[in-house]
Amino acid sequence: MTIKDKCDTRIIHMEKIRAARNSSLDREELEALSHFFKIFGDPSRIKILMALAQQEMCVCDLAAFLEISESAVSHQLRYLRNCRLVRNRREGTVLYYSLVDEHVAEIIGKGLEYIRKK
Numbered sequence: 001m002t003i004k005d006k007c008d009t010r011i012i013h014m015e016k017i018r019a020a021r022n023s024s025l026d027r028e029e030l031e032a033l034s035h036f037f038k039i040f041g042d043p044s045r046i047k048i049l050m051a052l053a054q055q056e057m058c059v060c061d062l063a064a065f066l067e068i069s070e071s072a073v074s075h076q077l078r079y080l081r082n083c084r085l086v087r088n089r090r091e092g093t094v095l096y097y098s099l100v101d102e103h104v105a106e107i108i109g110k111g112l113e114y115i116r117k118k
Helices: 014-023 027-041 043-054 059-066 070-082 102-117
Strands: 086-091 094-099
Touching (some): 027 043, 043 059, 043 070, 043 086, 043 094, 043 102, 059 094, 070 086
Antiparallel strands (some): 086 094
């Protein structure tokens, strides 16, 4: 901690602590939210989600786009599906993936807005 990060006097503002505690999440929600944001911690997953925000794609297309193996893409898609961010549909022998809903694209968009303002 630097000098700038520290108060000159030690005063506890109980009303602010109470307000923070009242608006705090319970442990279960906090853990779920933390896990949710960890999903976005991998560049390949973000690229997959951004591609799927534009259109549904199959594993082969995503692998070619990302320039990684189909196995690696399948692994990431399985993770994203288990986290309920993507869904799939079968058309013959091809499995197409898409975002579950527009909220995923909105979250990525908000993140981009934030980092581009810096």
